[in-house]
Amino acid sequence: MTALVIAEHDNKTLSDATAKTVTAAAKVSSPVHILVAGSDCAAVAQAAAGIAGVEKVLLADDARYARMLAETMETLILSVAEPYEAILAPATTTGKNYLPRVAAKLDTPQISEIIAVLAPDTFERPIFAGNAVETLQAPAGKKIITVRTTTFAAAGSGGSATIEKIAAAPDPGLSSFVEENLSMSARPELTSAKIVISGGRGLGSAENFKLLDTIADRLGAAVGASRAAVDAGYVPNDFQVGQTGKAVAPELYLAIGISGAIQHLAGMKDSRVIAAINKDSEAPIFQLADFGLVEDLFKAIPELNDELAKRGIGQKA
């Protein structure tokens, strides 16, 4: 039997969320096929074909898939779904958007945001903002799954899958793309960065939040935020780390002025090393930080920058 993974990409580059989803998929069913739906996205299909363990890449290259809108993705995935034992997508805002439509049309319940595959029909997923973990057994039949990619390693490279072009499916004409306002940043993407520096309400203002930029640039880190900081308007929504924002698992997560609400912790607790700077020694973040420094962040941030500079760590002043 075979699993189908829906690729995550921006029509130019394949997101590594895809290779991570392939790892989860292979535990459910193999071999693995990948569906690349996009516009002028041949390079993405090439990259997908190079993922180890992938047998075939289906390529639907058509203008209607440029933004992977849920309504057009639904008819496309349904047009190829029949032979697959499992259909998986990364639990990104794109995957979460289209996959439940597919599940509903197939009359198959969906398993959201799995963090482990215990058996081909048994999965673990976080519930209650990460306060509990549910172990679920799915009924016989197709498995429709979104994958929390931070808990799966990316499948390797070196594959040489065949690429098969497939026809576009009918556009139901329910929705159209208007515009996108993406945060432009030269920094790495939050979900795949090796180092993430996140700020919380402790930063106090959008202006102060920029203090993190110098250190982030020095370390080549992505900048994240707690929900409190996003709600306060210091940074845009796409910075949010947490159960309702993004889940991240970098090598180093540096939490600055973040108290550590449970829903924030749910989104970063899989990081390899967590360091926290907060002036409140009772902040919950210290209960899971590997290294905690009780200090006023406005004193600590410049000191940290100087200390890194002194030791020649990172790129520039």
Add this chain to the structure above:
Amino acid sequence: MKVLVPVKRVIDFNLKVRVKADQSGVELANVKMSMNPFDEIAVEEAIRLKEKGKVTEVVIVSIGPSQAQDTIRTALAMGGDRGILVKTDGPVEPLAVAKLLKAICDAEKPGLVLTGKQAIDSDANQTGQMLAALLGWGQGTFAHSLELSGSDVKVAREIDGGLQTVSLRLPAVVTTDLRLNQPRYASLPNIMKAKKKPIAEKSPAELGVDVTPRFKVLKVSEPARRAAGVKVKTVAELVDKLAEAGVLS
């Protein structure tokens, strides 16, 4: 135009949930229950649309035990016009919820369904999308703002890279994200008035939907805990530790 707002009764978001010792679920006895916060945002948005004259009626729906009536009353006190309770015992999975809501939409014929992007108990993030698919409607998930105009609704969506705006043909389903609005508190007079607003009661059987769970929950456990590490005294010591751990390259 009529707006339908499905709301869910969940453990209050301020409470710390506790996993039961026998791993059969989380402790629900004597625990404060409230409206799912994302649904509260949906109720608020529907009421604002009515206040702007873009919507004529706000219908609140909840699927759950008889106490879910309290959740509907809360939404009616905020400004909803009437309620529908689909009474069920035990958990109802998102696909079954979507089927129940579809049956209600078939009867009520709303121009817009507004609901939360996910419930904070099961965190599934499925119901709105499934409902849209079953109805053959477009969807605007994770709404940051929305604009109703004639036969369309424009929805700015919170996506991983920023904001994406889509235009949907009505009727459509819109699911709310946190930044859409700040829900109001119901005033005492409105709470009193809400007690007189009608709530119809229906059963899944009347709506022709089998709500038997399809999944088997094998267990619900505590998440793996990270042990607390060490406190350092200075920034220099912190950098030492991070360098030792090999995470600063």
